[in-house]
Amino acid sequence: MLSHLLHLAGIESIILECRSRQYIEDRVRAGVLEQGTVDLMIETGVGERLQREGLRHDGVWFSFGGRRRRIHLSELTGGRAITVYAQQEVVKDLVQARLDAGGQIVFDVEDLTVRDLDSTRPKIRYRKDGDAHELVCDFIAGCDGFHGICRPTVPDGVITAYERVYPFAWLGILAEAAPTSEELIYTYNQRGFALFSMRSPQVTRLYLQCAPDEDLAEWPDDRVWEELCARMRTEDGWAPAVGPVFQKGVTGMRSFVIEPMQFGRLFLAGDAAHIVPPTGAKGLNLAISDVLTLTRGLEAFYKSGRQDLLDQYSATCLRRIWKVQRFSWWMTSMLHLFPGDDGFDHRRQLAELDYFTSSRAGMSSLAENYVGLPLD
Numbered sequence: 001m002l003s004h005l006l007h008l009a010g011i012e013s014i015i016l017e018c019r020s021r022q023y024i025e026d027r028v029r030a031g032v033l034e035q036g037t038v039d040l041m042i043e044t045g046v047g048e049r050l051q052r053e054g055l056r057h058d059g060v061w062f063s064f065g066g067r068r069r070r071i072h073l074s075e076l077t078g079g080r081a082i083t084v085y086a087q088q089e090v091v092k093d094l095v096q097a098r099l100d101a102g103g104q105i106v107f108d109v110e111d112l113t114v115r116d117l118d119s120t121r122p123k124i125r126y127r128k129d130g131d132a133h134e135l136v137c138d139f140i141a142g143c144d145g146f147h148g149i150c151r152p153t154v155p156d157g158v159i160t161a162y163e164r165v166y167p168f169a170w171l172g173i174l175a176e177a178a179p180t181s182e183e184l185i186y187t188y189n190q191r192g193f194a195l196f197s198m199r200s201p202q203v204t205r206l207y208l209q210c211a212p213d214e215d216l217a218e219w220p221d222d223r224v225w226e227e228l229c230a231r232m233r234t235e236d237g238w239a240p241a242v243g244p245v246f247q248k249g250v251t252g253m254r255s256f257v258i259e260p261m262q263f264g265r266l267f268l269a270g271d272a273a274h275i276v277p278p279t280g281a282k283g284l285n286l287a288i289s290d291v292l293t294l295t296r297g298l299e300a301f302y303k304s305g306r307q308d309l310l311d312q313y314s315a316t317c318l319r320r321i322w323k324v325q326r327f328s329w330w331m332t333s334m335l336h337l338f339p340g341d342d343g344f345d346h347r348r349q350l351a352e353l354d355y356f357t358s359s360r361a362g363m364s365s366l367a368e369n370y371v372g373l374p375l376d
């Protein structure tokens with residue numbers, strides 16, 4: 001997305017990706033797009049398939065005590081909504097748009113390193129098909145995810161990390177089963193949290209709270225379905241439809257933010273700079289808002305010689321990031337069982353769910369954050 005936005009602003013960039021095109025286009029991850037992400041994709045010409053195939057949701061459900069309550073997102077936010085469109089589809093659309101516009105994406109790079117970050121000519125070295133290459137850049141954007149190399153290259157003492165690790169994880173499946181609800185359902189249950197979601201009219205995406213070190217071998221499909229149904233079934237008889245599972249994985253949960261997100265001419269964006277627990281469905285959307293802010297800074301630099309927006313990059317991003325962190329942490333705290341609870345948390349969580357699904361003020365706050373705070 002950064003490369004696409006820079007191209008529209010007349011700024012040249014090269015993407016270096018250590019995986020193959022097929023790998024990144026098949027990688028299953030996020031699926032909930034905020035209104036701002038959807039609007040940006042449409043406004044910048046990469047939203048055609050999203051508009052055709054994306055599933056717009058005007059509401060979201062919360063299930064607890066055996067009953068479901070709906071929050072009408074668009075009614076509470078002046079018409080804003082979320083759209084379910086898988087991250088790998090966003091990636092496919094962006095890769096295609098870059099290639100169609102003559103953009104350079106080098107896949108399968110190896111041994112990538114960044115250097116001279118505090119000079120005006122930072123460099124990237126990498127190997128491709130065994131040959132060594134060096135790129136001399138004006139700027140480097142470290143968009144290489146949580147396990148990338150850009151953040152660890154910043155000298156010690158420059159960056160401070162703030163972190164919370166949660167005592168649980170999510171076991172997620174993709175199943176060939178038509179969704180039995182048109183909208184997402186977040187379930188709070190005494191057996192643990194569960195989330196009903198979907199990727200298309202034929203594919204259901206489901207998650208259940210599990211241990212951080214959960215062994216997938218102990219979760220044959222039958223057991224996963226049994227547990228999902230036990231947590232999600234409501235008094236009115238609603239339950240997810242069962243079908244063949246074609247993907248299964250465990251996702252850890254953490255909150256992580258670094259400050260600042262810049263060192264010299266290296267700007268960190270997305271998961272390289274922060275991780276949110278997936279409960280709020282915000283990771284992809286935050287990465288998009290970072291690169292929009294970075295594009296504006298780089299545009300001002302190249303078009304008017306202004307440095308101030310780049311200097312404020314970190315502060316501008318962090319103001320939004322911390323609000324999104326707060327929301328993701330709060331949704332996580334409200335919906336998961338915490339080990340060692342003596343009953344206090346359980347009662348607090350039920351009261352919180354009751355309040356945020358019945359008070360107009362509570363529902364408005366949840367809806368405003370869920371469809372996405374304004375971009376920049």
Ligand SMILES: Cc1cc2nc3c(=O)[nH]c(=O)nc-3n(C[C@H](O)[C@H](O)[C@H](O)COP(=O)(O)OP(=O)(O)OC[C@H]3O[C@@H](n4cnc5c(N)ncnc54)[C@H](O)[C@@H]3O)c2cc1C
Pocket residue numbers: 016017018019024028029030031032087109112143144145146147148149172251269270271272278280281282283284285286287
């Ligand atoms: C199971 C799961 C479910 C999720 N659900 C949601 C959701 O519903 N909503 C949501 O908003 N977010 C969700 N997320 C989070 C979301 O996927 C991430 O926040 C998002 O991918 C971050 O984008 P990014 O571009 O910063 O990093 P990434 O998508 O990780 O991209 C980084 C890229 O850099 C490449 N790379 C890494 N190291 C190097 C290197 N040394 N050299 C070259 N290339 C390198 C990687 O191959 C990768 O392609 C989910 C994540 C997971 C794992």
